[in-house]
Amino acid sequence: MSRxxxxxxxxxxxxxxxxxxxxxxxxxxxxxxGGSFHERGGTWYGFQSLLVLSNRNRLIxxxxxxxxxxxxxxxxxxxxxxxGDPEGLMFxxxxxxxxxxxxxxxxxxxxxxxxxxxxxILEAIKIVCRKKVNSLPVMDGKRLVGIVRTIDLFWSVGxxxxxxxxxx
Amino acid sequence: MxxxxxxxxDIMVAIGDYAAIxxxxxxxxxxxxxxxxxxxxxxxxxxxxxAVVLDSKGNLTxxxxxxxxxxxxxxxxxxxxxxxxxxxxxxxxxxxxxxxxNIKVRDVMRxxxxxxxxxxxxxxxxxxALLKHQVNSLPVLRRGELVGIVRTIDIFLVMGDFFR
Numbered sequence: 351m352s353r354x355x356x357x358x359x360x361x362x363x364x365x366x367x368x369x370x371x372x373x374x375x376x377x378x379x380x381x382x383x384g385g386s387f388h389e390r391g392g393t394w395y396g397f398q399s400l401l402v403l404s405n406r407n408r409l410i411x412x413x414x415x416x417x418x419x420x421x422x423x424x425x426x427x428x429x430x431x432x433x434g435d436p437e438g439l440m441f442x443x444x445x446x447x448x449x450x451x452x453x454x455x456x457x458x459x460x461x462x463x464x465x466x467x468x469x470x471i472l473e474a475i476k477i478v479c480r481k482k483v484n485s486l487p488v489m490d491g492k493r494l495v496g497i498v499r500t501i502d503l504f505w506s507v508g509x510x511x512x513x514x515x516x517x518x
Numbered sequence: 519m520x521x522x523x524x525x526x527x528d529i530m531v532a533i534g535d536y537a538a539i540x541x542x543x544x545x546x547x548x549x550x551x552x553x554x555x556x557x558x559x560x561x562x563x564x565x566x567x568x569a570v571v572l573d574s575k576g577n578l579t580x581x582x583x584x585x586x587x588x589x590x591x592x593x594x595x596x597x598x599x600x601x602x603x604x605x606x607x608x609x610x611x612x613x614x615x616x617x618x619x620n621i622k623v624r625d626v627m628r629x630x631x632x633x634x635x636x637x638x639x640x641x642x643x644x645x646x647a648l649l650k651h652q653v654n655s656l657p658v659l660r661r662g663e664l665v666g667i668v669r670t671i672d673i674f675l676v677m678g679d680f681f682r
Contacts (some may be wrong), residue, residue, distance in 0.1 A: 355587075371536035375681075376677075377678070377681045377682050380674075380677055380678055380681060384672070384678075398671075413614070413655070414655065415674050416648070416649070416670055418674060419645040419646075419647065419648055419670060419673060420651050421677075421680075421681060422642045422646060422649075423645075423646060423649060425589060425642075425680075426642070426646070434547045442546040451681075464524070475588045478585060479585060479588055479589045480589060482538065482585070482652045482653075484654070493676075500584045500585055500588065501567070501584060503588055504549075504552075504584045504587060504588060507549065507587075508549050508552075508553045518632060
């Protein structure tokens with residue numbers, strides 16, 4: 351038996367993903383993600399990441415839940431910088447705007463880790479394991495067409511297992 | 519950030535809520551267990567995406583995540599065989615998993631000892647630990663005893679308290 355399973359067959363098309371602008375602040379990102387991704391009665395709905403749109407309306411990155419954690423990291427650095435300089439406190443107010451953490455600071459840029467839409471699922475599995483990510487942008491040439499996630503890959507492997515064990 | 523008093527214990531999932539699997543179970547069995555606890559209905563997902571791993575005496579020794587299970591695919595180094603890669607790796611992979619049965623949960627789980635947080639660890643420090651270890655879940659210990667798992671999602675749910 352031969353069955354060709356390609357990334358484009360199991361990915362989530364980008365049209366279904368929520369988007370956020372690169373200059374949105376963390377609170378806005380939380381709000382956008384909270385609106386799409388939520389729990390009701392032990393069941394999770396929606397996606398765990400946002401696509402990031404540049405000021406020129408191009409898709410430039412993906413903001414994952416783990417990316418959001420980086421906001422804690424950034425804030426720890428900023429806090430340290432401000433505390434390290436005794437004069438720093440004086441500048442806190444005027445600089446507050448400039449120190450606001452934006453989506454751009456914590457997103458994963460698209461060019462870093464991607465996969466082609468015609469690649470096999472095995473290839474996607476290997477990238478997910480090697481790069482330790484759970485969401486992989488899927489490209490058609492230079493165009494982003496979807497996201498393939500660990501759960502999508504796990505699911506197709508599980509379905510393969512069941513379809514092959516069913517006949518016994 | 520001490521202003522916000524939440525700790526790992528306040529946001530974690532209690533250990534009893536997780537499915538358990540033994541460390542010498544096969545990958546095939548593990549996938550079946552996870553597909554029962556964790557399943558989808560159209561676009562919604564139910565259940566946890568990992569299972570806790572027990573040794574033969576019932577002690578907790580690791581966490582089995584989805585990515586851990588997918589790692590089993592890499593064991594077979596299929597990419598070196600162009601013919602298999604192109605068409606039927608799925609069949610090859612799954613029949614290999616079932617017939618050889620030599621890949622055990624132990625081989626792909628994340629051992630508990632590798633990275634943990636304490637029950638009183640502040641949420642912001644849990645976030646930093648998740649980033650440092652490049653994982654989405656960490657075991658929570660209270661006086662050395664495993665009491666729960668804290669996940670990226672749990673932090674997301676309280677992040678609004680920190681970033682307004």
